[in-house]
Amino acid sequence: xxxxxxxxxxxxxxxxxxxxxxxxxxxxxxxxxxxxxxxxxxxxxxxxxxxxxxxxxxxxxxxxxxxxxxxxxxxxxxxxxxxxxxxxxxxxxxxxxxxxxxxxxxxxxxxxxxxxxxxxxxxxxxxxxxxxxxxxxxxxxxxxxxxxxxxxxxxxxxxxxxxxxxxxxxxxxxxxxxxxxxxxxxxxxxxxxxxxxxxxxxxxxxxxxxxxxxxxxxxxxxxxxxxxxxxxxxxxxxxxxxxxxxxxxxxxxxxxxxxxxxxxxxxxxxxxxxxxxxxxxxx
Amino acid sequence: xxxxxxxxxxxxxxxxxxxxxxxxxxxxxxxxxxxxxxxxxxxxxxxxxxxxxxxxxxxxxxxxxxxxxxxxxxxxxxxxxxxxxxxxxxxxxxxxxxxxxxxxxxxxxxxxxxxxxxxxxxxxxxxxxxxxxxxxxxxxxxxxxxxxxxxxxxxxxxxxxxxxxxxxxxxxxxxxxxxxxxxxxxxxxxxxxxxxxxxxxxxxxxxxxxxxxxxxxxxxxxxxxxxxxxxxxxxxxxxxxxxxxxxxxxxxxxxxxxxxxxxxxxxxxxxxxxxxxxxxxxx
Amino acid sequence: xxxxxxxxxxxxxxxxxxxxxxxxxxxxxxxxxxxxxxxxxxxxxxxxxxxxxxxxxxxxxxxxxxxxxxxxxxxxxxxxxxxxxxxxxxxxxxx
Amino acid sequence: xxxxxxxxxxxxxxxxxxxxxxxxxxxxxxxxxxxxxxxxxxxxxxxxxxxxxxxxxxxxxxxxxxxxxxxxxxxxxxxxxxxxxxxxxxxxxxx
Ligand SMILES: [Zn+2]
Ligand SMILES: [Zn+2]
Numbered sequence: 001x002x003x004x005x006x007x008x009x010x011x012x013x014x015x016x017x018x019x020x021x022x023x024x025x026x027x028x029x030x031x032x033x034x035x036x037x038x039x040x041x042x043x044x045x046x047x048x049x050x051x052x053x054x055x056x057x058x059x060x061x062x063x064x065x066x067x068x069x070x071x072x073x074x075x076x077x078x079x080x081x082x083x084x085x086x087x088x089x090x091x092x093x094x095x096x097x098x099x100x101x102x103x104x105x106x107x108x109x110x111x112x113x114x115x116x117x118x119x120x121x122x123x124x125x126x127x128x129x130x131x132x133x134x135x136x137x138x139x140x141x142x143x144x145x146x147x148x149x150x151x152x153x154x155x156x157x158x159x160x161x162x163x164x165x166x167x168x169x170x171x172x173x174x175x176x177x178x179x180x181x182x183x184x185x186x187x188x189x190x191x192x193x194x195x196x197x198x199x200x201x202x203x204x205x206x207x208x209x210x211x212x213x214x215x216x217x218x219x220x221x222x223x224x225x226x227x228x229x230x231x232x233x234x235x236x237x238x239x240x241x242x243x244x245x246x247x248x249x250x251x252x253x254x255x256x257x258x259x260x261x262x263x264x265x266x267x268x269x270x271x272x273x274x275x276x277x278x279x280x281x282x283x
Numbered sequence: 284x285x286x287x288x289x290x291x292x293x294x295x296x297x298x299x300x301x302x303x304x305x306x307x308x309x310x311x312x313x314x315x316x317x318x319x320x321x322x323x324x325x326x327x328x329x330x331x332x333x334x335x336x337x338x339x340x341x342x343x344x345x346x347x348x349x350x351x352x353x354x355x356x357x358x359x360x361x362x363x364x365x366x367x368x369x370x371x372x373x374x375x376x377x378x379x380x381x382x383x384x385x386x387x388x389x390x391x392x393x394x395x396x397x398x399x400x401x402x403x404x405x406x407x408x409x410x411x412x413x414x415x416x417x418x419x420x421x422x423x424x425x426x427x428x429x430x431x432x433x434x435x436x437x438x439x440x441x442x443x444x445x446x447x448x449x450x451x452x453x454x455x456x457x458x459x460x461x462x463x464x465x466x467x468x469x470x471x472x473x474x475x476x477x478x479x480x481x482x483x484x485x486x487x488x489x490x491x492x493x494x495x496x497x498x499x500x501x502x503x504x505x506x507x508x509x510x511x512x513x514x515x516x517x518x519x520x521x522x523x524x525x526x527x528x529x530x531x532x533x534x535x536x537x538x539x540x541x542x543x544x545x546x547x548x549x550x551x552x553x554x555x556x557x558x559x560x561x562x563x564x565x566x
Numbered sequence: 567x568x569x570x571x572x573x574x575x576x577x578x579x580x581x582x583x584x585x586x587x588x589x590x591x592x593x594x595x596x597x598x599x600x601x602x603x604x605x606x607x608x609x610x611x612x613x614x615x616x617x618x619x620x621x622x623x624x625x626x627x628x629x630x631x632x633x634x635x636x637x638x639x640x641x642x643x644x645x646x647x648x649x650x651x652x653x654x655x656x657x658x659x660x661x
Numbered sequence: 662x663x664x665x666x667x668x669x670x671x672x673x674x675x676x677x678x679x680x681x682x683x684x685x686x687x688x689x690x691x692x693x694x695x696x697x698x699x700x701x702x703x704x705x706x707x708x709x710x711x712x713x714x715x716x717x718x719x720x721x722x723x724x725x726x727x728x729x730x731x732x733x734x735x736x737x738x739x740x741x742x743x744x745x746x747x748x749x750x751x752x753x754x755x756x
Binding site: 325327328329330415416417418419422439440441442443445446447462463464465466467468470471472473474475478480485511513515522523524525526527 | 574575576615616619624625626628630633634635637638653655656657658659660661
Binding site: 014017021024056058072073079082083100102160193194195199207215221224229234236238 | 300339358443516523
C-alpha cells in the first residue's frame with residue numbers, strides 16, 4: 001500500500017489544521033511531508049530555524065548532525081539552544097527543543113563529525129539533505145555525497161549581514177562543484193568566528209531552507225534550483241540570480257565523473273572542517 | 284551619563300562576540316540594542332521568531348502582549364510554544380522560551396487584550412513596536428496608538444503562502460492609515476484560521492521584523508520605510524515596492540489630524556479584534 | 567497596448583486564482599480609471615464589488631504601477647504605456 | 662561605455678569596502694576578459710591575487726552579468742553593452 005495514502009488521524013487534523021486548509025497543500029501534502037525524512041547537517045545558526053520549522057510542519061524524520069557542544073557565544077543566533085545546555089551536544093540540544101514542540105517527529109541526533117567514512121551511510125537514510133554547515137571542506141564533502149547518493153541538497157550560508165541560498169543537484173540543476181570546480185584559496189575564506197554574523201541572517205536563511213525542503217517534499221511551488229538567492233540584511237534586499245545547469249564536465253555530477261567515491265576534503269580544500277575560533281583577539 | 288556609554292561586561296563580550304566583531308555594529312551597536320525596549324503585540328506566528336531573535340541579539344527589554352492561550356493548532360507555526368504549554372497564556376509561554384535562551388533580557392508579558400483603554404499607556408513604555416497581530420481592528424488601533432505615541436511600527440503579516448512587511452511612521456514615511464484611510468469590507472478579510480498559512484511564512488516575516496527592529500535600534504543600514512516587501516513562498520520570490528510618503532491629509536498623522544485619541548476600532552472596521560475560529564468545518 | 571496585470575495577496579481569487587494576466591488593450595490612450603472598468607468587465611468573474619467601489623479599487627487593495635505606489639503617479643489619471651506592470655495587492659492581516 | 666560593477670559577499674573588501682561602482686569605460690569593445698584586467702589595474706587596492714588567478718577570477722567568486730551566471734553568456738568572451746551590471750559575488754560558507 002502506498003505510504004502516502006494512510007488517512008490522517010484526529011491528532012494530525014487538529015495539529016496541522018491551518019496548513020491542511022491550504023488548497024495546494026491539503027491532506028496529501030501533509031501525508032507526503034510525514035513520510036519524508038530530512039537530514040540537517042550542522043546544528044548552528046542555520047540548523048536551528050530549519051529544524052524547528054520542519055518539525056512544526058510535521059516532517060516524518062529529522063536527522064541532526066553536529067560533533068560540537070553548545071557554547072555561550074552560539075546563543076546570539078542558535079535559538080534552539082539554551083543557557084542551561086552550554087556544554088551539551090548541539091544535536092541533542094536541538095532534539096530536546098524540537099521534541100517539546102512536536103513529539104511526533106522521529107528525531108535522530110548524530111554526535112559525529114561528518115567524514116568521508118560515514119557520510120554516504122548516513123545520507124542514504126534520508127530523502128533530502130540540508131547543508132547548514134560552516135566550512136568549505138564539509139560543503140564539498142556534503143555536495144559529493146549528495147551527488148553520489150542522489151539526494152537534493154538545500155544549501156544555505158550566512159556571514160556578516162549577507163546570506164545565500166540554493167538547491168543543488170535537483171532536476172538538472174548544478175551541484176556545488178559545477179559552480180566551484182576548484183576550492184577557494186584558504187586565506188579568502190571567512191567564517192562566522194572570524195567575520196561575525198548578525199544572528200537573524202542565518203535565521204532567515206534557515207527558515208528558507210526549511211521552506212525549500214517542504215516544497216521538495218510536498219511538490220508545492222517552484223524549488224530554488226538553478227537559482228541563487230542573495231540576501232542583504234542592511235539594505236533589506238533580496239536578489240535572485242540565474243545559475244548554469246549541471247555541467248556535463250563536472251567531476252562529480254558530469255557525464256564521465258572522476259570522483260566516484262568520497263575523497264579527503266580537508267586536504268582538497270587546504271582547510272579544516274571546523275569553524276572553531278583560532279584564538280583571535282576580538283576586542 | 285549617556286546610557287549608551289556603559290562598558291560591556293565580560294559576560295556580554297563572551298555572549299555577543301560574533302556580532303561585536305561586525306565593524307558596523309560593534310560594542311556601540313550592542314550598547315544601543317541593550318538600552319532599547321521593544322513591544323511585541325501578538326505572540327503567535329510572527330511574534331515567536333521576532334521575540335527569540337531580538338532576545339538572542341540582546342535587546343534590553345521585551346514586552347509581550349497576547350490575551351490568548353496556546354492551542355494545539357498553533358504549534359505548526361508558533362515555534363516558541365510547546366505541547367506541554369497548551370492552555371498556558373501565550374505571552375507567558377514565549378517569555379519562558381526566551382528566558383531559557385537569554386536570561387539577561389527583561390521580559391514583560393501582558394496577558395491582556397490590546398484595547399483603546401490600555402494601548403497608549405503600554406506603548407509609551409517602549410521605543411519600538413512590532414505589529415505581530417492577526418486582525419484588521421487591532422492593526423488600526425496599533426497604528427493610531429504608535430502615531431499618537433510617536434513610535435516606529437514594524438508591521439508584518441502572513442497568510443497562505445504570502446507575507447508582507449513594512450515600517451510605518453518612521454522618518455517621513457506613511458502610517459497604515461496613509462495607505463488605507465478606510466478599512467476593508469469585513470467580507471474581504473481572510474485570517475489564518477479561515478485561509479490557512481504555511482508556518483514558515485510568518486517565520487520568515489517575523490525574522491525580518493526582528494531585523495528591522497535591530498536596524499532601528501542600532502542605526503544600522505536602511506529601514507524598510509516607504510517600502511513594502513512582498514514575499515511569495517511558492518515561487519521563492521521577494522519584491523520590494525515603493526510606497527507614498529506620509530499623507531498631509533492623513534486623519535491621524537497628517538497636518539490637521541481629526542483622530543487625536545483612540546477610537547472604537549471594532550466598530551470602525553465592522554469586525555472583531557480576534558482571529559478565533561468560527562466553527563468552520565475544515566475537512 | 568500590451569501590459570501585464572498582476573493580482574496578489576488574495577486579490578487573485580477575484581480573477582480565477584491566476585496571478586499574472588498579460589493583456590493587449592485596444593488603442594493607445596488608457597488611463598488607470600479606464601483600465602479598472604475594463605478589468606471589471608473582462609476579468610472579474612463574480613462579485614465585482616470586491617474589486618471596485620465607486621470608481622476606484624475597494625479599500626484594502628493597493629495599486630502598484632511598475633512597483634511604485636500609484637499615489638505617486640496620479641492614481642486614476644495615470645496613463646499607461648507599453649509594457650507597464652500593474653499590480654493589485656490585497657493587504658494581508660494574518661499573523 | 663557606462664556599466665555598473667558590484668562586489669558582494671565579502672568581495673567588496675577588495676575594493677575599499679564599496680559594493681557599487683558605476684564606471685565609464687573608454688571605447689566600445691569590452692570583453693569581460695578586458696574588464697577583469699581593468700578592474701585589477703583600477704579598482705583593486707592590494708593583493709590582486711585575491712581577485713584574479715591566471716586570466717580569470719579566483720575560485721570562490723561567481724560572476725553574474727545582469728543577474729545571470731556568466732557561464733551562460735560566454736564567460737571571458739562576453740562583450741559588454743551599455744548599462745550592463747556585472748556582479749562579483751564571493752560564496753559564503755558560514756552558518
Ligand atoms: Zn556538478
Ligand atoms: Zn498617516
